[in-house]
Amino acid sequence: xxxxxxxxxxxxxxxxxxxxxxxxxxxxxxxxxxxxxxxxxxxxxxxxxxxxxxxxxxxxxxxxxxxxxxxxxxxxxxxxxxxxxxxxxxxxxxxxxxxxxxxxxxxxxxxxxxxxxxxxxxxxxxxxxxxxxxxxxxxxxxxxxxxxxxxxxxxxxxxxxxxxxxxxxxxxxxxxxxxxxxxxxxxxxxxxxxxxxxxxxxxxxxxxxxxxxxxxxxxxxxxxxxxxxxxxxxxxxxxxxxxxxxxxxxxxxxxxxxxxxxxxxxxxxxxxxxxxxxxxxxxxxxxxxxxxxxxxxxxxx
Amino acid sequence: xxxxxxxxxxxxxxxxxxxxxxxxxxxxxxxxxxxxxxxxxxxxxxxxxxxxxxxxxxxxxxxxxxxxxxxxxxxxxxxxxxxxxxxxxxxxx
Numbered sequence: 001x002x003x004x005x006x007x008x009x010x011x012x013x014x015x016x017x018x019x020x021x022x023x024x025x026x027x028x029x030x031x032x033x034x035x036x037x038x039x040x041x042x043x044x045x046x047x048x049x050x051x052x053x054x055x056x057x058x059x060x061x062x063x064x065x066x067x068x069x070x071x072x073x074x075x076x077x078x079x080x081x082x083x084x085x086x087x088x089x090x091x092x093x094x095x096x097x098x099x100x101x102x103x104x105x106x107x108x109x110x111x112x113x114x115x116x117x118x119x120x121x122x123x124x125x126x127x128x129x130x131x132x133x134x135x136x137x138x139x140x141x142x143x144x145x146x147x148x149x150x151x152x153x154x155x156x157x158x159x160x161x162x163x164x165x166x167x168x169x170x171x172x173x174x175x176x177x178x179x180x181x182x183x184x185x186x187x188x189x190x191x192x193x194x195x196x197x198x199x200x201x202x203x204x205x206x207x208x209x210x211x212x213x214x215x216x217x218x219x220x221x222x223x224x225x226x227x228x229x230x231x232x233x234x235x236x237x238x239x240x241x242x243x244x245x246x247x248x249x250x251x252x253x254x255x256x257x258x259x260x261x262x263x264x265x266x267x268x269x270x271x272x273x274x275x276x277x278x279x280x281x282x283x284x285x286x287x288x289x290x291x292x293x294x295x296x297x298x299x300x301x
Numbered sequence: 302x303x304x305x306x307x308x309x310x311x312x313x314x315x316x317x318x319x320x321x322x323x324x325x326x327x328x329x330x331x332x333x334x335x336x337x338x339x340x341x342x343x344x345x346x347x348x349x350x351x352x353x354x355x356x357x358x359x360x361x362x363x364x365x366x367x368x369x370x371x372x373x374x375x376x377x378x379x380x381x382x383x384x385x386x387x388x389x390x391x392x393x394x
Contacts, residue, residue, distance in 0.1 A: 020374050
């Protein structure tokens with residue numbers, strides 16, 4: 001009897017081990033150490049695409065547009081149109097093909113207080129990933145665009161509005177933008193090129209470097225927890241600066257005042273740029289916990 | 302590195318650690334009590350853990366399949382080891 005029980009328990013143990021293996025395998029995500037050390041971070045696996053279909057849809061735009069909960073690489077472009085147009089692919093990344101979950105994923109559209117809200121509605125309690133990868137065309141007339149992408153890269157080119165991007169897992173890239181920019185990136189690098197912000201420029205990156213190239217806003221706030229900050233500013237920059245680095249170096253091509261160092265902490269709390277007769281323009285705030293801050297002078301505008 | 306590989310390594314490590322600590326505890330108990338009493342402790346622990354693990358597994362399964370099943374499965378796994386250890390010890394006697 002005991003031997004019989006023993007065999008049963010050993011068989012049960014094998015079943016449990018198999019169940020643990022199957023559960024973890026179904027979860028379908030992986031730690032990509034190569035990307036962690038490259039400044040990328042933990043990424044969910046979008047490579048295991050089981051199924052994909054063309055996805056083309058358009059929605060009536062409003063003065064303000066918000067994209068919520070999107071998954072996948074999103075390219076934002078601007079055009080003379082009145083609709084928000086999605087052109088790309090809808091994909092399912094999972095170990096098994098679950099068409100029911102794939103078919104039920106859609107864009108929920110509503111207009112609230114003059115804001116067009118487009119939400120990527122995914123099935124709850126689904127281990128895999130269903131997303132959209134492609135181009136989102138936004139009307140040039142949109143005054144404010146908020147984008148939230150949970151997983152995937154966000155690229156915006158040629159915007160002339162107030163832009164806010166929140167990326168949980170993935171890089172953010174903004175090219176040739178004119179208008180306020182607010183970017184929050186949890187894991188992933190933030191790269192902005194040829195940006196001319198209006199009143200506000202705020203970049204917050206938890207893990208991942210910040211590379212900014214453009215002019216400064218009236219209020220510029222740049223925060224990086226882990227990763228370097230590189231600012232490429234025009235030669236005529238003349239601004240108040242409050243920059244501090246907890247652990248790392250702080251280098252500038254521009255002259256600056258009030259530099260002090262205490263232990264591992266470095267701080268500049270004064271004025272940045274070549275002295276001019278008028279008062280400095282706006283304020284540049286930089287906070288870096290771990291990583292170097294480099295302020296470069298470039299002549300490209 | 303694949304998540305499956307990481308979990309496999311962690312589970313293997315915990316199994317080895319579990320067997321080792323159980324054996325050390327058994328030896329310690331045997332100093333003060335007869336073997337049968339020492340073994341009965343593992344029976345009690347095994348039944349406890351298997352019950353809790355099974356209840357957790359069933360409860361969490363109502364949410365569907367996913368990583369949330371792991372607490373139940375791992376508890377079930379640990380309890381089963383206790384029971385196997387108990388039976389093996391009895392067999393050896």
